Amino acid sequence: MSLKLNPFLFQSQHLPSMTTFRSPKFIMASTLSSGSKSVENLKKPFAPPKEVHVQVTHSLPPQKIEIFKSLEDWALDNILVHLKPVEKCWQPQDFLPDPSSDGFEEQVREIRERAKEIPDDYYVTLVGDMITEEALPTYQTMLNTLDGVRDETGASPTSWAVWTRAWTAEENRHGDLLNKYLYLSGRVDMRQIEKTIQYLIGSGMDPGTENNPYLGFIYTSFQERATFISHGNTARHAKDHGDLKLAQICGIIAADEKRHETAYSKIVEKLFEIDPDGTVMCFADMMKRKISMPAHLMYDGRDDNLFEHFSAVAQRLGVYTAKDYADILEFLVGRWKVGDLTGLSGDGRKAQDFVCGLAPRIKKLEERAQARAKQGPRIPFSWVYDREVQL
Ligand SMILES: [Fe+2]
Numbered sequence: 443m444s445l446k447l448n449p450f451l452f453q454s455q456h457l458p459s460m461t462t463f464r465s466p467k468f469i470m471a472s473t474l475s476s477g478s479k480s481v482e483n484l485k486k487p488f489a490p491p492k493e494v495h496v497q498v499t500h501s502l503p504p505q506k507i508e509i510f511k512s513l514e515d516w517a518l519d520n521i522l523v524h525l526k527p528v529e530k531c532w533q534p535q536d537f538l539p540d541p542s543s544d545g546f547e548e549q550v551r552e553i554r555e556r557a558k559e560i561p562d563d564y565y566v567t568l569v570g571d572m573i574t575e576e577a578l579p580t581y582q583t584m585l586n587t588l589d590g591v592r593d594e595t596g597a598s599p600t601s602w603a604v605w606t607r608a609w610t611a612e613e614n615r616h617g618d619l620l621n622k623y624l625y626l627s628g629r630v631d632m633r634q635i636e637k638t639i640q641y642l643i644g645s646g647m648d649p650g651t652e653n654n655p656y657l658g659f660i661y662t663s664f665q666e667r668a669t670f671i672s673h674g675n676t677a678r679h680a681k682d683h684g685d686l687k688l689a690q691i692c693g694i695i696a697a698d699e700k701r702h703e704t705a706y707s708k709i710v711e712k713l714f715e716i717d718p719d720g721t722v723m724c725f726a727d728m729m730k731r732k733i734s735m736p737a738h739l740m741y742d743g744r745d746d747n748l749f750e751h752f753s754a755v756a757q758r759l760g761v762y763t764a765k766d767y768a769d770i771l772e773f774l775v776g777r778w779k780v781g782d783l784t785g786l787s788g789d790g791r792k793a794q795d796f797v798c799g800l801a802p803r804i805k806k807l808e809e810r811a812q813a814r815a816k817q818g819p820r821i822p823f824s825w826v827y828d829r830e831v832q833l
């Protein structure tokens with residue numbers, strides 16, 4: 443779900459210096475060059491080489507990490523309440539034919555009949571969304587990179603660790619349900635999809651959150667809303683194509699994402715209350731580097747630009763667009779009342795101005811890009827047996 447945003451937009455912004463706030467301890471540089479892509483592909487059978495940039499780690503100073511320890515009880519009362527008890531949760535089986543029932547084969551046939559009415563481009567977006575969900579081990583890993591909130595043992599009783607494990611457990615149903623539905627639909631090349639998932643989990647992700655829970659929770663607030671929007675749109679499109687069961691599946695997943703967004707954005711709201719200056723600078727920092735989508739390193743063993751191609755289809759169908767990106771930013775700026783913050787430092791005020799002015803700028807550029815946009819080429823997607831899909 444990438445966005446065709448003008449990179450110059452971000453480069454030309456004058457961002458406040460973060461040096462007073464963030465003190466990187468370690469800096470690692472990737473050594474891969476994009477020019478050696480095909481050669482590297484042969485040498486690296488597990489994951490394709492991707493972007494080159496500096497990875498900063500542990501940027502949050504120790505005294506700020508203490509904030510999260512002091513918020514343990516607050517998180518217990520305010521964040522864990524957004525988890526649903528397992529007994530009250532839906533399960534994938536609730537939306538799938540029961541393999542032990544006599545009607546199983548008939549129900550599968552019905553799914554396959556409905557699936558015939560749905561075009562390939564829709565499947566490309568649904569498969570991309572499913573693959574994104576299936577790379578869940580990466581997202582749990584990402585949350586456990588965050589200083590002050592990580593699950594130190596794998597079964598830690600802290601509120602933060604309980605949240606992360608239970609959040610993962612709730613999320614695990616999303617990929618599971620979509621995967622089983624797509625398998626039964628008979629419309630997609632499961633082997634190619636499974637390979638893409640294996641590559642993606644092997645590649646990981648690089649959200650640029652620097653072990654910093656401020657950055658991490660801003661990222662997850664944004665991402666949960668992005669997935670809420672995209673699953674909501676695939677639900678709407680499934681309905682338009684006459685598949686109400688699939689619409690229900692996408693809709694029920696979107697509802698989970700919304701609940702998760704509420705929890706993560708509440709954490710960031712609390713950070714704004716405790717440390718407005720530090721939080722607004724992190725928000726600006728995160729937006730300056732752009733919110734990379736969780737599956738940005740996606741690869742199927744064939745298409746070096748698979749993620750860009752998938753994103754282009756999602757953009758064209760209106761499943762997830764550059765306008766959605768700007769809308770999410772605008773929503774979060776309003777949700778966190780960033781424009782109303784007072785008593786900020788000079789750098790804090792610059793970050794505030796940057797963040798508050800960014801969504802309108804993205805929208806203006808996007809409108810211009812849309813006006814200039816030409817129809818993209820048709821390219822084969824291995825997920826739908828190399829049938830060509832319009833970008
Ligand atoms: Fe999800």
Ligand SMILES: [Fe+2]
Nearest residue numbers: 666669699702
């Ligand atoms: Fe999610």
